[in-house]
Structure formats: structure tokens, C-alpha cells
Amino acid sequence: MIAQSSVKVAAAERPPGYPVELELKLDGLAVRPVVPQDAGRLAGEFAAADAETLRMRFFVPAPHLTSHDFERLTTVDYLRRLAITAWDDDQPVAIARYEPAGETTAEVAFVVKPAYRNRGIGRRLIEILARSAANAGYEELSALYLAENTAAAAALAAAGFTRHAADGSIVEVRRDLRPPRP
Numbered sequence: 001m002i003a004q005s006s007v008k009v010a011a012a013e014r015p016p017g018y019p020v021e022l023e024l025k026l027d028g029l030a031v032r033p034v035v036p037q038d039a040g041r042l043a044g045e046f047a048a049a050d051a052e053t054l055r056m057r058f059f060v061p062a063p064h065l066t067s068h069d070f071e072r073l074t075t076v077d078y079l080r081r082l083a084i085t086a087w088d089d090d091q092p093v094a095i096a097r098y099e100p101a102g103e104t105t106a107e108v109a110f111v112v113k114p115a116y117r118n119r120g121i122g123r124r125l126i127e128i129l130a131r132s133a134a135n136a137g138y139e140e141l142s143a144l145y146l147a148e149n150t151a152a153a154a155a156l157a158a159a160g161f162t163r164h165a166a167d168g169s170i171v172e173v174r175r176d177l178r179p180p181r182p
């Protein structure tokens with residue numbers, strides 16, 4: 001049985017390396033890093049999500065994730081791998097993450113619940129991830145999305161990503177994290 005989580009993570013339940021400074025307020029929402037106790041909740045959100053949201057996030061019509069996948073997605077080291085969640089009271093409404101995609105590149109992915117879209121939540125979660133990734137030593141962020149995904153294209157462009165490559169139906173965008181040269 002996987003423990004159910006909520007927006008509050010008691011100090012005694014924080015995993016090693018949990019970045020307390022990423023417990024933030026975003027408009028009326030509470031943002032915090034993911035914790036392993038979120039696995040069951042994430043599985044529930046995945047099961048309840050609409051098919052189009054899942055296809056846009058995972059690029060296949062009916063993605064199948066196992067309990068092991070949800071454990072992996074919620075167990076991070078907060079440096080090379082990081083995920084942050086946004087909550088409206090006790091309801092999770094968004095999750096954004098990065099994973100290593102090379103020595104100096106991290107790949108981001110994000111989902112915002114439909115009722116919360118188009119208010120800058122996705123863009124600002126990516127901004128938080130970008131700061132953390134730079135602090136962790138990454139030099140670049142990448143992101144992949146389906147070519148038809150105009151929302152992801154717009155949100156990532158607003159977050160400073162530019163087109164890097166396109167392979168069939170998948171577009172790759174990137175954002176440099178290094179400070180500009182003087």
C-alpha cells in the first residue's frame with residue numbers, strides 16, 4: 001500500500017536533500033518538491049486524467065505506467081532529478097520535472113490540469129526548475145512535445161526555449177542556462 005500524500009510534508013518525513021526553499025506560493029497555489037509519499041496520489045491523478053492530456057505528455061494514445069514507474073517519478077535526488085508539484089488546497093493541480101538527458105542537459109516535462117491552464121502556472125514551474133537545474137550544474141534544458149501541441153509550444157517559448165530539432169511528429173526545444181557572456 002502506497003501512502004497518500006498531501007500538500008504538507010512534515011519535517012520528519014522529508015527525504016534526504018529535500019529542498020525546503022522550493023516550498024513556495026504561486027498565486028493562490030502551494031508549490032513543493034515531490035516526495036515518495038506522492039506515488040499513490042500521482043497514480044490516482046494519472047488514472048483520472050483525460051486521454052488527450054496523457055497523449056500530449058507521454059506521446060502515445062494510452063500510456064501504461066506501473067506502480068514502479070510512479071515510485072521512480074516521485075523518488076528523486078533533488079539535484080540531477082527534480083520534480084515539483086503545485087496544489088490548490090489539498091488538490092494537486094500541476095507537476096513539472098527534469099531528468100538528466102546528458103552530462104550537462106536536463107529534459108523537462110510538465111502537466112497542468114485543464115482547469116488551471118493558461119494562467120502562467122506551467123511557465124513559472126519551468127522557471128523554478130530552470131533555476132534549480134542551473135544550481136545543480138546543468139548548462140541547458142531540453143523539452144520534447146508533439147508537433148500539434150500548441151500549448152506546450154507556447155508555454156515553452158514563453159519560458160525561453162527555442163526550436164532545436166524536429167523528428168517526425170516530435171519537436172525538441174532547448175534553453176541555455178549559462179549566464180550571458182559579458
Ligand SMILES: CC(C)(COP(=O)(O)OP(=O)(O)OC[C@H]1O[C@@H](n2cnc3c(N)ncnc32)[C@H](O)[C@@H]1OP(=O)(O)O)[C@@H](O)C(=O)NCCC(=O)NCCS
Pocket residue numbers: 053056057108109110111112113116117118119120121122123124144145149150151152154155156158
Ligand atoms: C503544456 C502545459 C503544461 C502548459 O501549461 P499552462 O500552465 O497552461 O501554460 P502557461 O499558462 O504557463 O502558458 C505560458 C504561455 O503559453 C501560452 N499558452 C498556453 N496554452 C496555450 C494554448 N493552448 N494556445 C496558445 N497559447 C497558449 C499562454 O498564453 C502563455 O503565454 P504568455 O506567457 O505570453 O501569457 C499544459 O497545456 C498541459 O498540461 N498540457 C498537457 C501536457 C503537455 O502537453 N505537456 C507538455 C509536454 S511534456
